[in-house]
Each structure stands twice: as C-alpha cells, then as structure tokens.
Amino acid sequence: MKDQAGTRPDVSAELGALRARIDSIDDTLLALISERAALAQQVGHAKQGERIYRPEREAQIVRRLRESNPGPLSGETVERLIREIMSACRAVEEVTRVAYLGPAGTFSEQAVHKQFGHEVDALAEADIDACFHAVETGRADFAVVPVENSTDGAVGRTLDLVVASPLSICGEVMLPIHQTLMRKHGDLDGIRRVYGHAQSLAQCQHWLSRHLPDAERVSVVSNSEGARRAAAEPVAATLGSEAAAALYGLSVVAARVEDEASNTTRFLVLGAHDAAPSGRDKTSLVMGAKNQPGAVVKLLQPLADAGVSMSKFESRPARSGTWEYLFFVVCEGHRKDARLAAALAEIDSRAAFLKILGSYPAASA
Amino acid sequence: MKDQAGTRPDVSAELGALRARIDSIDDTLLALISERAALAQQVGHAKQGERIYRPEREAQIVRRLRESNPGPLSGETVERLIREIMSACRAVEEVTRVAYLGPAGTFSEQAVHKQFGHEVDALAEADIDACFHAVETGRADFAVVPVENSTDGAVGRTLDLVVASPLSICGEVMLPIHQTLMRKHGDLDGIRRVYGHAQSLAQCQHWLSRHLPDAERVSVVSNSEGARRAAAEPVAATLGSEAAAALYGLSVVAARVEDEASNTTRFLVLGAHDAAPSGRDKTSLVMGAKNQPGAVVKLLQPLADAGVSMSKFESRPARSGTWEYLFFVVCEGHRKDARLAAALAEIDSRAAFLKILGSYPAASA
Incomplete structure (x- = not known):
C-alpha cells in the first residue's frame, strides 16, 4: 500500500518523524532569529545614531561560524545564511x-x-x-x-x-x-570574430588561441555591446555572462571559457x-614616488623591516602632481596594529605622498 | 573617555552584553541549521529518488512560521529567511x-x-x-x-x-x-514620446494621462528596446525598471509611476x-466551449453549486480545435478535496474540453 504521495507506510513513518523534528527546529530558529533582531534593535538604540553596519563585527561572526561549522552545509553556505540573517536584523533598525x-x-x-x-x-x-x-x-x-x-x-x-x-x-x-562564448546560431565552426570587453578577452586569451586561433578579437565598450553585435553578425561570437545570451537571443557555444578556473574579481x-580591527585585516595604501633608482625599495623597506607581508603591489602612472608613479599596496594587518602603525609612520616620513586608503576585514577565500 | 570606536564606557558594557547574547544565539542557529540540513539528507535518502522539492511542504512551513512570528521581523522577512534555509538544506541533497x-x-x-x-x-x-x-x-x-x-x-x-x-x-x-519613467536628460518638460512594453504602458496609463497628456505612447518589444531608443532621442522617455536607467545612461524622471501601488505580477x-494538498490551495483549469448562449454558465454551475469560489476567470479565443473559446479558471481548494473533486467530475461530463492544469499552495499575499 502507498499513501497519497506514493510512499510505503514504513517510509512514511520515518519521514513523519524526521519532519516533526524539522518542524521543531524551525520553531526554535524563528524564536532565536526574532530574539536576535530584537537585540540588534537594542544595539542600535545604545549606539544612538552611530552607524549600524560594522564590517569588522560581521566579519568576526562569519569567521567564527565558518570555523565551527560541523557540516553538512558548506562554509560558503553558512556564510551566506548568517549574512542574510544579519542583513534582516540590521534592516529592522535601518x-x-x-x-x-x-x-x-x-x-x-x-x-x-x-x-x-x-x-x-x-x-x-x-x-x-x-x-x-x-x-x-x-x-x-x-x-x-x-x-x-x-x-x-x-x-x-x-x-x-x-x-x-x-x-x-x-x-x-x-x-x-565565469565567461561564456555565444553566437547567433551554431558552434565554433565559422566564427571569424570574437567581441568582448577588454577584460573578458584578456581572461579568455589562451582558450581563444587554442580553439579559435584565426578569429579576430575585437574589444568593445561592454559585453552587452558585444552581444548586440554578435546578434547581427552570423560570423561573430561574443564573450559575456550566460544571462546576456538570453537577452540578445544568442546560443551558448561554450561555457566557462575563462583561462583560470579560479578566475575571481575582487x-x-x-x-x-574604514573598519575597526577584526583580528584578520588588510590595509590598502597608495604612495607617490619619483622615477628614481631605489625610490620604491626605500618606500617599501619599512614594511619588510617590520615583517609585514604585502599581498598586492601595483604601480600606475600618476595623473597629476609632482610624483611620477603611484604605488598601490595591500598589506596584511590593521593600520592600528602596533607593528604596521610604526611601519606606516616610517613610510610617511620618507614618501613624497602617502594616503592610507583604509583597513578592513580580509574576505573569506 | 571613549573606546576605540568612540563609544562611552557604560554604553560599551551594554553593547558587550548584547553582543555576547547575539554570539550565543548565532552558535545555536548554526547548530540547528546544520542539524536541519542533516535531517533533510535523511529525508532525501528515505525518499530514494523521489523529488526533493515539495511545494506543499515548504508552503506549510512558511505559513506556520509567518503565523507564529513574534516580530520584530516582518512576515515577509521571516518567509525569505526560512526559504533560504530550506534552499540551502535542499541543495545538500540536490x-x-x-x-x-x-x-x-x-x-x-x-x-x-x-x-x-x-x-x-x-x-x-x-x-x-x-x-x-x-x-x-x-x-x-x-x-x-x-x-x-x-x-x-x-x-x-x-x-x-x-x-x-x-x-x-x-x-x-x-x-x-514598480515602473520608472526615465530619459536621457531633464525632467517631464519636453517629453513628446514615451516608449515601453505594452504591459508597462498599460500599467501606467493614468499616470501618463495626468502628467504627460500630449506625449505619444509607443509600444516596443521590450523596455530594454525603449531604453535604447530613449537614449538616442532627447524628446523621448521610456518606462522600465530602475536598473535599465543605469544600463542605458538615462536619468530617472519619476519613480513608481504605476497606477496601482499594489501593482503585482503573478x-x-x-x-x-502538481503539488499535494497543503491546506490552503488553488486549482487552475481550462475549459473549451462553443460560442453558444448559456454555455459558460452551464460549465461554471457545478463550481457554484459546490460552494467553490473562483479567484480568476479569463476567456481567450482558442487557437485550434472544435471549441471557439477557452476559459481559464482559478478556484480555491485542491483537486483532491472532495467538494472540488465532485464539481470537477461534473464539469468534465459537461465540457467539450477540460484540462486540470494543477493544484498548488496559495502564495502569501
């Protein structure tokens, strides 16, 4: 015999017990989330007009829960759910x-x-x-x-x-x-031109060289513009998000054509x-320097001496001012950490121009 | 004296206590949500290949929690959070x-x-x-x-x-x-043409008659097409979502221009x-009828006799077949409810064509 849903009675009994426990969990979840929202209101009142969103506090909560996550949910899912709960609690106030x-x-x-x-x-x-x-x-x-x-x-x-x-x-x-290659009709055969934003083309250059060595690559203002053109040109394809295929009536030729599977935008x-210290922070700064031998080393030396690691270093021609290059640095730690603070003070005394862009919690990988 | 975040010590102590309680709630939330996900896995195994997503079960959970919601979160927010939690638990299996x-x-x-x-x-x-x-x-x-x-x-x-x-x-x-009116530059002055999808124009017709009585209304294939044209024509505006303004470089002339504040799409x-009974359901059906006096009344009579209320009734010319019109009906109740089942059997015996499109949980308002 089967019940209405076509399930055997012994299985039905098991499902019934599991669902009763889920119902009881849901009741407790509602009670706890509601209490959490009421507490967030009290925090808001205590702070009286101070900003409600505290990136360092939310980062600490997310990290603690990810670290103590027993499964079966992934750390990413746990982070998403707690961020949604925090978002809902925050919105009660503002x-x-x-x-x-x-x-x-x-x-x-x-x-x-x-x-x-x-x-x-x-x-x-x-x-x-x-x-x-x-x-x-x-x-x-x-x-x-x-x-x-x-x-x-x-x-x-x-x-x-x-x-x-x-x-x-x-x-x-x-x-x-993720990047998708799409065109009006057909597969890779006969593609003579590939449109895309310069960044998208750059992210897929090896894939394109391997699969479409003879196709011309045309950088356009946006992937949407590429899709618009590809829709009108049978021999053209474009890079972009899968969503664009639907919008412009294109078919997907190949999905995930980015060269690095770990292709990530920051x-x-x-x-x-900026944010108060969270325990695992980064600090971004920009320095101005003349184009002189050793100038950069001199500016970075205080960080090295203090044992501060740099996760990014990017130079860029200055648009104006007396220095010629700008150096963007991301280093580990908060600007209020004693070691980093001392190194920053030393850099400040050496640099023609130093701006601390902010300290903030490091994101989960 | 103030602490690092610029807060007075007594307030700091209060905040500390509130945050300790929030931390303890979050730990319990993680434990419960993890247990819930593990239970959902067991449900999946017990069902062995049956579909995991059960709309009637999710509808029942959502309703129960909305009804017992103590605040301060809105019913809508409670629904959103529990649906996200169910979504995460479901995804562990499939x-x-x-x-x-x-x-x-x-x-x-x-x-x-x-x-x-x-x-x-x-x-x-x-x-x-x-x-x-x-x-x-x-x-x-x-x-x-x-x-x-x-x-x-x-x-x-x-x-x-x-x-x-x-x-x-x-x-x-x-x-x-919500509908937004937007154009390249400026306000309502000088708008001589309003683009929009036919549905968008229809949703805003009173607003347009009141504020732009002399502007021509042009129905286009999509609001995106309207935005593309408005971007090129200084005397034109378009209806659409606020998101389209950013995409096409338009400025918002007026927000929420829909005639009904409760403008809703189903x-x-x-x-x-279809779904099993959830306790508060709707059933959709479509019937074929000849264009004869009394034909429609005859088909609807069984529903009236059974005391079943209809929430929608829509007639539409048939594309093919021997009947001339199709009547789309949404009525309250599940097709397995005794009263509705009897009425449907009676309609079936009278109608040239009857198709039950499905029974499903009624959505929250």
Whole structure:
C-alpha cells in the first residue's frame, strides 16, 4: 500500500518523524532569529545614531561560524545564511543603501548581496564614478566597485578614484567569475570574430588561441555591446555572462571559457570610514614616488623591516602632481596594529605622498 | 573617555552584553541549521529518488512560521529567511534547476529566488516557450513564468502554452512590480514620446494621462528596446525598471509611476507534477466551449453549486480545435478535496474540453 504521495507506510513513518523534528527546529530558529533582531534593535538604540553596519563585527561572526561549522552545509553556505540573517536584523533598525556598478543582474550586484545580504537598497549606478559620488553626496551609505580580476589585473578607474576620493575602504568581496562564448546560431565552426570587453578577452586569451586561433578579437565598450553585435553578425561570437545570451537571443557555444578556473574579481566596499580591527585585516595604501633608482625599495623597506607581508603591489602612472608613479599596496594587518602603525609612520616620513586608503576585514577565500 | 570606536564606557558594557547574547544565539542557529540540513539528507535518502522539492511542504512551513512570528521581523522577512534555509538544506541533497524568462536581473529572476531561495541553478531563457521546453526536455526541474499582472491582465503566451504542455502548475509566486519613467536628460518638460512594453504602458496609463497628456505612447518589444531608443532621442522617455536607467545612461524622471501601488505580477511554477494538498490551495483549469448562449454558465454551475469560489476567470479565443473559446479558471481548494473533486467530475461530463492544469499552495499575499 502507498499513501497519497506514493510512499510505503514504513517510509512514511520515518519521514513523519524526521519532519516533526524539522518542524521543531524551525520553531526554535524563528524564536532565536526574532530574539536576535530584537537585540540588534537594542544595539542600535545604545549606539544612538552611530552607524549600524560594522564590517569588522560581521566579519568576526562569519569567521567564527565558518570555523565551527560541523557540516553538512558548506562554509560558503553558512556564510551566506548568517549574512542574510544579519542583513534582516540590521534592516529592522535601518536599511543600508549600497551603490554599485549597474545594471542589475551583473557581478557587481552579486558582490553587494554577498557582503550585505538581500535586505538592502541596492542602487544601480551608470559607472564607477557615480558609485563614488553616491556615497560622497550621502545618497548611499556604501559603494561596491570592482578593483581587480585575478587574471587580467587592476580596474584603473577605481584606483584613480580612491586616490582622489575622501571615502575609505571598509571591506573587500571576492567573487568567482565565469565567461561564456555565444553566437547567433551554431558552434565554433565559422566564427571569424570574437567581441568582448577588454577584460573578458584578456581572461579568455589562451582558450581563444587554442580553439579559435584565426578569429579576430575585437574589444568593445561592454559585453552587452558585444552581444548586440554578435546578434547581427552570423560570423561573430561574443564573450559575456550566460544571462546576456538570453537577452540578445544568442546560443551558448561554450561555457566557462575563462583561462583560470579560479578566475575571481575582487571588489572594494567604500564608506565614510574604514573598519575597526577584526583580528584578520588588510590595509590598502597608495604612495607617490619619483622615477628614481631605489625610490620604491626605500618606500617599501619599512614594511619588510617590520615583517609585514604585502599581498598586492601595483604601480600606475600618476595623473597629476609632482610624483611620477603611484604605488598601490595591500598589506596584511590593521593600520592600528602596533607593528604596521610604526611601519606606516616610517613610510610617511620618507614618501613624497602617502594616503592610507583604509583597513578592513580580509574576505573569506 | 571613549573606546576605540568612540563609544562611552557604560554604553560599551551594554553593547558587550548584547553582543555576547547575539554570539550565543548565532552558535545555536548554526547548530540547528546544520542539524536541519542533516535531517533533510535523511529525508532525501528515505525518499530514494523521489523529488526533493515539495511545494506543499515548504508552503506549510512558511505559513506556520509567518503565523507564529513574534516580530520584530516582518512576515515577509521571516518567509525569505526560512526559504533560504530550506534552499540551502535542499541543495545538500540536490541542486534544483529552475528555468525563467531571462535575462538575469529581471522580475522573473526575483520570482525564482522568492520561491526557491538562492541555492538553485537559475537558467535564463530567451522566451516563455524556452522555459517550458527546458522542463519538458529535462534540462530544468521547474520553470517560473509570468502569467498575469494585477493592472493589465493576462500574459497570453503563457496561457496558450499551459494548454498544450504536458507540464502541471505546482506553485504560484506574487511579486510587487514598480515602473520608472526615465530619459536621457531633464525632467517631464519636453517629453513628446514615451516608449515601453505594452504591459508597462498599460500599467501606467493614468499616470501618463495626468502628467504627460500630449506625449505619444509607443509600444516596443521590450523596455530594454525603449531604453535604447530613449537614449538616442532627447524628446523621448521610456518606462522600465530602475536598473535599465543605469544600463542605458538615462536619468530617472519619476519613480513608481504605476497606477496601482499594489501593482503585482503573478508567476506560475511549472513542473512534471502538481503539488499535494497543503491546506490552503488553488486549482487552475481550462475549459473549451462553443460560442453558444448559456454555455459558460452551464460549465461554471457545478463550481457554484459546490460552494467553490473562483479567484480568476479569463476567456481567450482558442487557437485550434472544435471549441471557439477557452476559459481559464482559478478556484480555491485542491483537486483532491472532495467538494472540488465532485464539481470537477461534473464539469468534465459537461465540457467539450477540460484540462486540470494543477493544484498548488496559495502564495502569501
């Protein structure tokens, strides 16, 4: 005999017991999450007008839970769920407004929700400048902007803007990125041209050389523009997100064509202040130097002497001013850590120009 | 004296106590959610190959928690969090694949996540036909497609497809929809043309008549196409989502211009089977009738006699077959409820054509 759902009676009894336990867990979850939200309200009242979102506090909570995660959920899933719960609790007091590089549906929007959960006002901006501007004018509390990709390097406009802006870096988000090759009809045969944003083309160059050695690569302003052109040209294909295929009526020729499986984009979270120490932090700074032999070594020496490790180092021609190059450095530790603070003071005494862009919790891998 | 974060010591002590309690809650939440995921695995093993996603079971859990919600979180937030937790637990066993009307970032994608949470494979399809096809060919487990808007009515293509498809309706999703008016530069002055998808124009017709009585309204294939044109025509504006403004470099002239503040789109969830009874269900059916006086009344009489209320009634010219009109009916109750079952049997004996499209849990308002 089977019940309504077509299940045998012994299995039904087992399912019934399991579901009763799940129901009881759900009741407790609701009670605890509700109490958590009420406590978050009390925290908000105690802080009286101070900002509600504390990146260092949320980073500590996420790390503690990931480290004590017993399974079977992945650490990534545990992080996502607790960030959603924190997002909901925060929103009881105040809805955080986050500007990002639009449109909706892009990787940047994913980065917003990865960091802030879904109970935020996510504001799609037209370009990276507008994201900074939204926070500078108070229209948004935070901005989330791409700063570099693991394969093809820095997003120049973001680096230029952090130098000039009064905003501080208060967080970073790491997001895995996948590229899709698509065209109007057909497979790889007959593709004579591949469109894509310069960054997308760079992320897929080995794949393209191997599979489409004779196809011309054309860098366009955005992958959307590439898709628009590919839709009109039977011999062309474009790189982009799978979502673009649906939008422009293209078929997917090959998925995940990025050269590095670990292709990741790093985003910065910018706000009026940086973050307090969380126990595992990074500090970003930019230094100006003349184009003289040894100038860079002299500036970096204090970090080496203090035993501070650098995770990024990026040089960039200065747009203005008396120095010729700007050096962007990301080092481990918080600017309030004694060792780093001393090294930064020493660099300050040596550099023509030093700006500490902010200290913030290191993102989970 | 203030501490590092600029907070007074007495407040610091209070915050410390609140945060200690939050930490303890978070530890318990992690333990419970992990146990819940392990139980979901056991349910999956007990069911041995049966489908993991049970819309009626999830609907019951959501309703129970919304009804017992003590606050301060809203019922909507409680629903969202528990759906995310269920989504994560489900994904431990099997990742549900859901086809939807792309591109990513649209209202349809929001409807997918509202119903299934974020731990799903959301597949962006080019049109509504492709959504059905994805499930029919086994490329997706479910499809989420728009079926009607509270202001401007039915999505004809979806109605046509449910009649012909072997798929059943196993769920519905209600999503509030907001329309934005945008143009290249400036405010309402000088707008001589308003682009928009026919549905968007319909949803905003009173607003447009009041604020732009002399502007021509031009129906285009999509709001994206409207945005593309508005970007090129200084005297034109377009309707669409705020996200489109960023994508096409338009400025927002007015937000929330839909005539009804409660403007809502209803989506159907389609799968291989409909849902088992959840305690608060709807049943969708379609009937064929000749264009004869009294034919419709005769078909609907059994529902009235059984005291079954109808929440929707929609007539549509038949594309083929011997009947001339199709009548789409949504009534309260599950097709396995004795009263409704008897009424449906009676309709079946009277109708030239009757197809029960499925029974499914009624969505939260």
